[in-house]
Amino acid sequence: MSSFDKFLKKFVESFSGKDPMIFSVLGNVFSMRIIGNKTHGDLAEIALTEYINRFVDGFTAKHTGKEKFRAKEFEEDIRITEIGTKEEIP
Numbered sequence: 833m834s835s836f837d838k839f840l841k842k843f844v845e846s847f848s849g850k851d852p853m854i855f856s857v858l859g860n861v862f863s864m865r866i867i868g869n870k871t872h873g874d875l876a877e878i879a880l881t882e883y884i885n886r887f888v889d890g891f892t893a894k895h896t897g898k899e900k901f902r903a904k905e906f907e908e909d910i911r912i913t914e915i916g917t918k919e920e921i922p
Contacts, residue, residue, distance in 0.1 A: 835919040839891055846887040877909045890915050
């Protein structure tokens with residue numbers, strides 16, 4: 833199983849047993865990302881990064897958008913790393 837597949841499995845599992853309000857919060861975060869203007873997109877990326885760091889076991893996330901000053905090597909602004917293997921998912 834790839835690191836990406838493991839991440840998706842853990843991400844989905846992270847919702848189990850949570851207060852239903854988390855679905856509204858994450859729905860708003862994903863909506864902000866879809867809107868995509870700089871402020872809303874960055875807020876959504878930061879929120880997703882924090883969610884992954886707190887609730888998705890075995891993975892860490894880092895928001896890289898501002899570190900690269902928009903001259904990015906990768907389009908993605910969130911870098912996810914599987915802790916056990918140190919494999920990075922763009």
